[in-house]
Amino acid sequence: MSKARLMQGNEACTEGLIAAGVRFYAGYPITPSTEFAEIFAERMPKLGGKFIQMEDEIASIGAVCGASLAGVKAVTATSGPGFSLKQELIGYAAIAEIPIVIVNVQRLGPSTGQPTSPGQADVMQTRWGSHGDRGVIALSPGSVEESFEIGVKAANFAEKYRMPVVILLDEVIGHMRERVELPEQVEIVDRKGPTGPPETFKAFCPDDDDVPPMASFGSGYRYHVTGLIHGETGMPSSASDVTTKLISRLHTKVDKAKADITMYTELYTEDAEILVVSYGGSSRPAAHAVKEARKMGIKAGLLKLITIWPFPDEVLIKAAKNAKKIIVPEMNYGQLVTEIERYVDRDKIVSVNRIDGELFLPDEILNPIREAAGGAK
Amino acid sequence: MASTEKYLRKTALPHIWCPGCGNGVVLSAIVRAIDKMGLDQNKTVVVSGIGCSSRASTYLDFNTIHTAHGRALTFATGIKLANPELNVIVITGDGDATAIGGNHFIHAARRNIDLTTVIFNNSIYGMTGGQSSPATPINSLSTTAPYGQFERPFDIPALAIASGATYVARGTAFHTEMLTNLIAKGIENKGFSVIDAITQCPIAYGRRNKLRTASAMLKWQQDNSVRIEDSKKMSPKDLEGKMIIGELYKSEAPEYTALYDDLIKRVQGGSK
Numbered sequence: 001m002s003k004a005r006l007m008q009g010n011e012a013c014t015e016g017l018i019a020a021g022v023r024f025y026a027g028y029p030i031t032p033s034t035e036f037a038e039i040f041a042e043r044m045p046k047l048g049g050k051f052i053q054m055e056d057e058i059a060s061i062g063a064v065c066g067a068s069l070a071g072v073k074a075v076t077a078t079s080g081p082g083f084s085l086k087q088e089l090i091g092y093a094a095i096a097e098i099p100i101v102i103v104n105v106q107r108l109g110p111s112t113g114q115p116t117s118p119g120q121a122d123v124m125q126t127r128w129g130s131h132g133d134r135g136v137i138a139l140s141p142g143s144v145e146e147s148f149e150i151g152v153k154a155a156n157f158a159e160k161y162r163m164p165v166v167i168l169l170d171e172v173i174g175h176m177r178e179r180v181e182l183p184e185q186v187e188i189v190d191r192k193g194p195t196g197p198p199e200t201f202k203a204f205c206p207d208d209d210d211v212p213p214m215a216s217f218g219s220g221y222r223y224h225v226t227g228l229i230h231g232e233t234g235m236p237s238s239a240s241d242v243t244t245k246l247i248s249r250l251h252t253k254v255d256k257a258k259a260d261i262t263m264y265t266e267l268y269t270e271d272a273e274i275l276v277v278s279y280g281g282s283s284r285p286a287a288h289a290v291k292e293a294r295k296m297g298i299k300a301g302l303l304k305l306i307t308i309w310p311f312p313d314e315v316l317i318k319a320a321k322n323a324k325k326i327i328v329p330e331m332n333y334g335q336l337v338t339e340i341e342r343y344v345d346r347d348k349i350v351s352v353n354r355i356d357g358e359l360f361l362p363d364e365i366l367n368p369i370r371e372a373a374g375g376a377k
Numbered sequence: 378m379a380s381t382e383k384y385l386r387k388t389a390l391p392h393i394w395c396p397g398c399g400n401g402v403v404l405s406a407i408v409r410a411i412d413k414m415g416l417d418q419n420k421t422v423v424v425s426g427i428g429c430s431s432r433a434s435t436y437l438d439f440n441t442i443h444t445a446h447g448r449a450l451t452f453a454t455g456i457k458l459a460n461p462e463l464n465v466i467v468i469t470g471d472g473d474a475t476a477i478g479g480n481h482f483i484h485a486a487r488r489n490i491d492l493t494t495v496i497f498n499n500s501i502y503g504m505t506g507g508q509s510s511p512a513t514p515i516n517s518l519s520t521t522a523p524y525g526q527f528e529r530p531f532d533i534p535a536l537a538i539a540s541g542a543t544y545v546a547r548g549t550a551f552h553t554e555m556l557t558n559l560i561a562k563g564i565e566n567k568g569f570s571v572i573d574a575i576t577q578c579p580i581a582y583g584r585r586n587k588l589r590t591a592s593a594m595l596k597w598q599q600d601n602s603v604r605i606e607d608s609k610k611m612s613p614k615d616l617e618g619k620m621i622i623g624e625l626y627k628s629e630a631p632e633y634t635a636l637y638d639d640l641i642k643r644v645q646g647g648s649k
Contacts, residue, residue: 024459045644050458050637055484059451062444062481066424066455069442070463074455092445217440217456218463220419224386224435226443235389236435236443 002181009147009173010035010077010105012180014043016151017075017101019186023049024074026063028056028082031115032171033105036077057085065089065098069225071216073155077103080113083122084129090164091130092227094250097204097212099158099191103167105174106280108331108357117357118171118281121332126166127309133247135254137161137261138309140168142283144178146306156189157261161253162211168308170331172281172359194221204246205232210253254310263306264315268294272301274372275323277316277340279305281359282329289365298373308336313343320344325372327352329365381408384418386438393432395503397583397591399550399576403497404433406553406574407466410560421464424453426473429504429578430497433468447477450485453492461634464564467494471512472502475531479511486540486569490633493563493570496533499578507581518585533573538626543568545626549575551598552622559624568632575602575620 007015014036025040027033037053044051050067054060060076067074078086083104093100104126108119122129126138137157141150150167158165192213194201203223206212212232215221228236229243237243254261267290269275274293278286283304293300303319305312320326326344328337329352337351350368354360385408394400411421421439425431427446434441444452449467457465474482474496485492501519502508508521511531518525537545544566548556556574563570577583577594588594598620605623608616 024455026455045637045641048641048645052454052458054451054454055480058448059454059481059484062448062451063455063458065444066442066452066457067459068455069440069452070456070459072459074459088445089448096442216460217422217442218420218460222419222438222440224389224441224443226435227445228443 002183004179004181006177007144007180008035008175008177009141009144009169010175011039012144013103013141013147013151013167013169014039015182016148017155018043018047020073020152020155021188021190022073022075022101022155023047024064024067024072025051025076026054026060026067026074027076027078028054028060030079030082032107032174033077033079033103036103057082058089061086061089061100061102064100065093068098068100069217071219073099073159075101075103075155077105079105080107080109080119080122081111083125087130091132091134093164094130094134095227096225097162097214098164099162100164101154101158101167102164103169106168106170114357116171118331118359119357120170120280120282120330121335122168123308123332123335126168133251135251136166136309137163137254138166138168139263139306140280140308141173141306142280142304143173144176145180147173148180148182150306152186153263156187159191160189160211161257162191162214163253168280170281172284198222202232203234204230206249206253210249210256258310261307261310262312262315264312265304265306266319267302267304269301269303269319271299271322272319273299273322273324274301274327274369275320275325276300276302276327276329276365276369277305278302278329279308279336282331285360285362286329286365288362289369292362292366293369293373296370298369300369311339316340316343323348325350327365327368327372329360331355331359381412384408384411384438386436389436392436394429395580397577397579398429399499399578399591400430400433400497402550402553403495403556403574403576404436406556406560407468407495408437409557410564411466413557413561414564416464416564420462421466422456423466423468424449424456425468426470426478428470428473428502429499430470431468431473447473448481449473450478450481450492450494454485454490457490457492458634458637461491461638465492466564467492469494469496471496471498471500471533472510475511475533475536483536483540486537486542486571488633489541489543489568489630491567491569493560493572495560495572495574497576498533498573499576499582501578501582503578503581507585534571534625537571541569541630542571542626543628543630544570546571546624547573547575547620547622549598549602549622550577551595552602555622562624566627568630
């Protein structure tokens, strides 16, 4: 039977990652993500796993890539400035198809910004921060319980799709304490291994899902890994067809899995005339505001996105079907709202923002709902 | 040669290095050292960074990884810690290891993690066409020091020793037998080993510095090297401008992954 516990989001996320089989952590201290390092430092040796405090943020993600190639599920956690520093190797993990999880507990930026205050301004950096073209998986939990579930999912997706997966926490969720009941068992996905002998193994030859099987270093399957454009054997190539094929596949393996990756919750969206679209910490006052609006007789609804990338466009279009106004609260100057504008009539969209390191008060979302309802009548 | 051919990926050849480049000689010394030490081909990982030297991993038939610029030691640390049974050899250059990767270099040495790092030291950024590196000798010319290099270079072995490496050696592409033996001893050491392998880049360095040919550069290596045994009999004045080659330093210290395995035993034992 599962046991109820009072936990922080950061702690629950750590537990989720460990439950999914993560046994390697490399990191560098940074607020507000340091709990990840502290908990992994304590837990890993007990489980026969490894923890290492590296000399910097770049070294941390490098070590995590190395551990994953050696066959161990690996994670690093950081926040704002550290996430910026990790960008190059996130791209490396993408092109070399190394399963890793990167947690970014978002704080207010740019630069050192407000180290202990929440922000949601790394949403677009997560999509585009590392140079070059690639598909991206990023998940943003909105509660402590979801932080656990997303820890499990992120590790599973990394293994299943052989790529880096970002958990976009924010300081609100990361440091909030809630009562949670953690399941004793979770569904664990391991990377697929080679099916044939080493002589015929091609480390970057995909199956129908566009994901190649992966062999651990030291398992007898010798192959080459590079950040250069490479063909199915892993050998570098600058041929046009090889390049097109690889870059396409880094996108299509995510596109093909979109239904599996897409996660969200809905509140009164079936008949919503005022649709609030939110995620992470902002989704909590948003939920409160929507419930208050319903009490006032306003047909408000909430679409809470958990999967941020790939962007759940079909889910949005469906939820926005009857919407006269779409309100998008984010703790940034307006980031995910620009993605939403790609799929729905932009005249309907109201961007609601806080850029001062504070979470919304429910009224700050309820008021635009009421204004929108008045305008709609 | 027959016994070492199996370590090469023939389909990946010919290599990309320029005529006269010394990287092939250093690579050959690595392969011979691996053979000499009898490492299991399936349990040996070669990790490289970015630059001319780091292309070497492509040509070797092991689990090989060509990482990002400066980061080879970070990947190698993760590989070795995740699976300490693996023999991990790191191939890097002077710029890769001591400029962009300098922080990782001193910390890998501090941890004394069991990695054998071979620095292909050609004293220049070759891949990008001849810019100064932290190993470019004072007064020499490079494309970014068109009036002569005035920054002091690193003494790479001294940096490694001060940072905690437990085996430090310097060899050259001219002294191939010695270089092979030094790398083999580095592999043998259970800890962080550094072999500063002086190699020639006639195209991006030599041409600008009155050493236009590979043979002129190899001759320079011969004339300017002093074996450590001989250096002890020489005066500081006679040693001025000379490179001391051979096994420069050896010490005993606990190795990082062994310490971690002890920690696991201690923690797991204590929790019972």
